[in-house]
Amino acid sequence: MLRITNLTKVYPNGVVALDNLSFEVADGEFLVIIGLSGSGKSTLLRCINRLIEPTSGRIEWDGIDITAASPREMRRIRRQIGMIFQQFNLVRRSSVLTNVLAGRLGYTATLPSLLHIFPKQDVERALENLGRVGIADKARIRADQLSGGQQQRVGIARALMQEPRLMLADEPVASLDPATSHSVMKYLEQLNREQGITILCSLHFLSLARRYGTRILALKEGRIVYQGLPADIDDRRFREIYGEEAIQVEIR
Numbered sequence: 660m661l662r663i664t665n666l667t668k669v670y671p672n673g674v675v676a677l678d679n680l681s682f683e684v685a686d687g688e689f690l691v692i693i694g695l696s697g698s699g700k701s702t703l704l705r706c707i708n709r710l711i712e713p714t715s716g717r718i719e720w721d722g723i724d725i726t727a728a729s730p731r732e733m734r735r736i737r738r739q740i741g742m743i744f745q746q747f748n749l750v751r752r753s754s755v756l757t758n759v760l761a762g763r764l765g766y767t768a769t770l771p772s773l774l775h776i777f778p779k780q781d782v783e784r785a786l787e788n789l790g791r792v793g794i795a796d797k798a799r800i801r802a803d804q805l806s807g808g809q810q811q812r813v814g815i816a817r818a819l820m821q822e823p824r825l826m827l828a829d830e831p832v833a834s835l836d837p838a839t840s841h842s843v844m845k846y847l848e849q850l851n852r853e854q855g856i857t858i859l860c861s862l863h864f865l866s867l868a869r870r871y872g873t874r875i876l877a878l879k880e881g882r883i884v885y886q887g888l889p890a891d892i893d894d895r896r897f898r899e900i901y902g903e904e905a906i907q908v909e910i911r
């Protein structure tokens with residue numbers, strides 16, 4: 660279980676990106692985080708694996724205090740937390756396979772230039788994970804020669820190499836077309852349902868949040884304005900989250 664208590668992040672320029680957030684995520688949930696641009700979604704996800712240092716508050720996972728972990732402990736914890744980035748974060752000039760293998764080292768490690776340092780079974784698993792996201796045939800191609808949707812799937816395959824128990828996905832489909840968005844979201848759903856990986860995923864579209872989330876957490880100006888089932892977001896709640904002027908846009 661993930662427990663966040665009084666989490667606050669104030670950036671050096673004084674912006675309060677997270678304002679005293681408290682919530683819990685049970686194992687096996689698919690929690691979708693929504694909210695307007697600037698509401699704090701990325702900051703929240705990045706605080707959880709401490710890519711961003713929280714200003715105050717606690718983040719506990721399985722009883723371990725992530726906020727107090729030493730750099731060494733943090734490396735161990737990060738190996739169990741996968742991360743999918745909106746902008747993919749691939750090494751563009753390296754092959755797809757090398758990018759996926761880099762997941763073995765965690766997403767913060769620098770990429771070793773020599774493929775042969777990876778054991779054979781890692782290479783096999785990398786190919787397997789590429790197969791799982793439907794692009795096994797692209798293994799030897801340079802990452803920058805893939806389409807956006809394919810690059811995002813490389814990012815997912817890379818995150819899978821960690822065999823994470825918790826997956827953080829920061830707008831994993833923001834740069835993708837509707838059909839590709841659904842295919843990427845379906846992979847996440849499959850991981851969640853079949854392997855029991857807990858997922859925290861930020862999304863821009865409420866229609867996607869409704870379709871894939873087992874629960875929704877809505878942020879506004881760094882505070883939680885809604886926590887509950889997707890089906891319970893009615894028009895009034897929608898306007899609380901997105902503002903009076905907002906209209907719902909569908910992605911089908």
Ligand SMILES: Nc1ncnc2c1ncn2[C@@H]1O[C@H](COP(=O)(O)OP(=O)(O)OP(=O)(O)O)[C@@H](O)[C@H]1O
Nearest residue numbers: 670671672674676695696697698699700701702703
């Ligand atoms: N490095 C930074 N330094 C200062 N302020 C920042 C920094 N990163 C983010 N912010 C501010 O913190 C607030 C929350 O930003 P954040 O990126 O978490 O929002 P978001 O919900 O992910 O937005 P988006 O939907 O556009 O990705 C915003 O006001 C933003 O301008």
Ligand SMILES: [Mg+2]
Nearest residue numbers: 700701702830
């Ligand atoms: Mg963001």
